[in-house]
Amino acid sequence: MNTDKGMELQHQIQERHEREKEEKENKIREMKEKVYDFLNKLYGGQPDEGVAGSLPEMIDTLYSEGEPETAEFIVERLIGTLQSEHADTRTAASGALADILENFSRERQTDILNRYLDALLKWLKTETVPTNACRIICMQLNYLAQGRIRDQRFADGLAILETFHLMISRKMEKDDRIRSAAAEALREIASAGILEILLEEFRFNRGSRRNDAGRNLVMLAEFSINPLLDILQESQDSSERILILNLIPEIGPKAAQAVLERIEESAPWYYLRNLVRLMGRVGSEAHAKTLAPLLMYDDPRVQREAFKSINIIGGAFREEILLKALSECGDPLKVSIATSLGSLKHRNAVKPLIELFKSRTPASAELKADLQEKICLALGSIGDKEALPFLTEVSKQSGIFGFGSYHPKVKAAASRALGMIKSKV
Numbered sequence: 210m211n212t213d214k215g216m217e218l219q220h221q222i223q224e225r226h227e228r229e230k231e232e233k234e235n236k237i238r239e240m241k242e243k244v245y246d247f248l249n250k251l252y253g254g255q256p257d258e259g260v261a262g263s264l265p266e267m268i269d270t271l272y273s274e275g276e277p278e279t280a281e282f283i284v285e286r287l288i289g290t291l292q293s294e295h296a297d298t299r300t301a302a303s304g305a306l307a308d309i310l311e312n313f314s315r316e317r318q319t320d321i322l323n324r325y326l327d328a329l330l331k332w333l334k335t336e337t338v339p340t341n342a343c344r345i346i347c348m349q350l351n352y353l354a355q356g357r358i359r360d361q362r363f364a365d366g367l368a369i370l371e372t373f374h375l376m377i378s379r380k381m382e383k384d385d386r387i388r389s390a391a392a393e394a395l396r397e398i399a400s401a402g403i404l405e406i407l408l409e410e411f412r413f414n415r416g417s418r419r420n421d422a423g424r425n426l427v428m429l430a431e432f433s434i435n436p437l438l439d440i441l442q443e444s445q446d447s448s449e450r451i452l453i454l455n456l457i458p459e460i461g462p463k464a465a466q467a468v469l470e471r472i473e474e475s476a477p478w479y480y481l482r483n484l485v486r487l488m489g490r491v492g493s494e495a496h497a498k499t500l501a502p503l504l505m506y507d508d509p510r511v512q513r514e515a516f517k518s519i520n521i522i523g524g525a526f527r528e529e530i531l532l533k534a535l536s537e538c539g540d541p542l543k544v545s546i547a548t549s550l551g552s553l554k555h556r557n558a559v560k561p562l563i564e565l566f567k568s569r570t571p572a573s574a575e576l577k578a579d580l581q582e583k584i585c586l587a588l589g590s591i592g593d594k595e596a597l598p599f600l601t602e603v604s605k606q607s608g609i610f611g612f613g614s615y616h617p618k619v620k621a622a623a624s625r626a627l628g629m630i631k632s633k634v
Contacts, residue, residue, distance in 0.1 A: 237270075237271070237274060237276060240267050240270065240271070241279060243260050243263075244260065244264070244267060244283055246260070247260040247261065247264070247305075248283070248286050248287075248290075251290050251293075251298050251302055252290075252293070252295075261301065261304065261305050261308075264283075264305050264308060264309055265308050265309050265311070266312075268280045268283060268284070268309050268312070269312065271283075281321075283309075284306070284309060284321060285325070287303075287305055287306040287309070288302075288306065288325045289328070290302035291303060291306070291328065291329075291332040292328075292331070292332065292335075296337075296338045299332075299338065300338055300340055300342070303332070303336075303340060303342035303343065303346070304341070304342045306342065306346070307341070307342035307345040307346055310322075310345070310346065310349055311345060311349075315352075318349060319352075319353060322349060322353045323353070326350075326368070326369075329346060329350065330369065330372045333346070333347070333350075333372055333376060333391075334372060334375060334376070337383065337384065337387075338384070339386035339387050339390075343387055343390050344390040344393070347373070347390045347391055347393070348390075348393070348394055348397065350372075350394065351369075351373075351395075351397045353369060354366045354369040354398055355397075355398055355401055355403055358398075358403050358406055358407065358425065359403070359406065361416050361418065363407070363410070363422050363424075363425055364421045366425060367424055367425055367428065370395070370425055370428035370429065371428055372391075373391040373392075373394050373395045373428070374391075374395070374428040374430070376388060376390075376391035377391045377392050377395070395428075395429060395431070395432070398429065399429050399431075399432035399433070400432075403429075404426075404429065404432060404433060404436065407422045407425050407426050407429070407433070408422075408426070408433075408436055408437075408440070410422035411423050411426060411452070411456075412440065412449060419452075423452070423456050423459075426456065427456065427459045427460050430460040430463045430464065431463060433460075434457065434460060434463070434464050434467045434468075435467055437453050437456065437457060438457075438467060438468065438471055438484075441453045441454070441457075441480065441483055441484075442471075442476075442477075442480045450483065454483060454486065454487065457487055457490075457491065458487065458490040458491055460491065461491060462491055462492075463491075464487070464491045465488065465491045465492050465496060468484055468487045468491060468492075469488065469492070469496060469499060471484055472484050472485065472488070472499065472503075474502075474503075474506065478506075478508040478510065478511055481503070481506075482508075482510055482511050482514045485500060485503060485511065485514040485515050485518050486514050486517075486518065488500060488518050488522070489514075489517055489518030489519075489521040489522055490521075492518070492522045493522055493524075494523065494524035494525060494526055496522060497518075497519050497522050497523040497524070497527070497530060498526055498530065500515045500519050501515075501519065501530045501533070503515035504516060504519070504530075504534040504538045504542065505534065505538050505539075509539060509541060509542070512539060512542050513542065513545075516542060516545055516546070519531070527549075527553060528550070528553055528555045528557070528558070531546050531549055531550055531553075532550070532555070532557065532558055532561060535547070535550070535561055535562075535565060536561065536565070540576055540580065541576065543565065543580055544576075544579050544580050544583050547562060547565070547580065547583040547584050547587045548583050548586070550562065550587055550591075551583075551588070551590035551591060552587075552590060554590060554591050554592065555591065556593050558587070558591065559588060559591060559593050559595050559596050560595075562584045562587055562588060563584075563588075563596065563599050565580070566580075566581055566584045566585075566599075566603075574616075578615075578616035578618060578619055581603075581615065581616070581619045582616075582618050582619050582622040583622075585600060585603060585619060585622035585623045585625075585626045586625065586626055588600060588626050588630075589622075589625060589626025589627070589628075589629035589630060590626075590629065592629060592630050592633045593630070594630065596626070596630065597627065597630060597631075600623045600624075600626050600627045600630070601623075603615060603620065603623035604620050604623040604624045604627060605620075
């Protein structure tokens with residue numbers, strides 16, 4: 210190499226290296242100019258579609274040529290542009306971003322998604338224009354959520370699930386295609402073994418993350434409700450059943466249909482009671498009539514739970530349901546129904562209540578006195594003058610049919626009811 214020929218060869222090699230370096234620098238400079246022009250034209254102008262289609266390859270080149278800061282600056286600018294007030298700008302930016310992310314390795318994609326997660330979730334919550342980019346980014350975030358949950362990072366995965374859950378709800382205006390993208394992402398998460406991981410932690414709390422696992426299950430409501438109801442039926446652990454009874458109501462009305470479908474009189478009484486209790490927390494007026502037959506169920510514990518739930522969700526149907534049950538249900542429940550009819554001030558209940566008072570259905574004297582007392586007070590609460598002759602007679606010393614006087618507390622209740630009605634006349 211020390212010969213003239215060798216020196217000339219070294220000179221040629223050096224010239225080639227310098228030429229290649231210059232060509233590389235020119236290529237990078239031209240690439241940057243095209244990308245910056247594209248980014249600038251996102252606002253108010255028409256970005257070059259050819260550049261948009263080449264962005265993934267350009268970003269790859271920037272990484273491979275030792276320009277990672279420039280590549281990440283471009284990604285950051287695109288993500289920042291997602292908050293633009295202009296739909297066309299957001300659409301162009303999200304489309305370019307989705308293409309870039311899809312071209313990344315899973316490792317690099319995860320790094321970018323982790324770094325800019327808050328901004329991406331904010332965009333998904335506010336975006337109103339349905340685009341393919343929205344679907345693509347939802348699916349990429351679905352993989353991120355899966356990874357976090359598999360790593361037992363339930364709290365970290367929750368933000369993504371909450372966003373998807375919010376997107377499919379009716380709490381915000383969203384195109385059905387956007388809701389569909391979020392629903393598809395949730396379905397992917399639930400079907401990838403993630404549900405089993407969450408249920409395992411929720412049941413056994415091995416990682417001391419039960420609450421976080423439970424919150425994730427609530428966000429996966431459509432997919433978690435039936436497994437939770439299975440556990441509710443099969444579990445021998447009362448504390449576990451209580452956990453589920455507290456968790457399912459957080460799912461809200463979406464849980465109602467699944468719960469309702471399991472209410473069958475052939476079900477074990479303890480499971481039926483829990484299902485009825487849940488309906489009182491997730492059901493609506495429309496479900497109250499479905500619970501009505503359980504007021505006559507052969508186990509008083511189920512009867513009482515049905516009565517409570519009907520009172521909670523029955524709305525305009527309560528009076529009709531309770532009046533019908535008044536003559537058919539067991540005597541202990543009649544006491545509660547009489548009180549409830551009084552609080553509803555249901556005038557159509559006056560005659561049925563008086564007829565019930567006169568009947569001989571209660572087996573024990575104590576229960577009969579309780580029922581009669583509650584009937585008198587209910588009549589007073591209703592306040593209809595039609596009850597005055599009856600209450601006046603009861604307040605006297607002897608019974609209506611001459612079978613002896615009524616219990617003192619019954620007569621006292623009748624006198625009090627008379628005063629209540631007269632004060633309203």
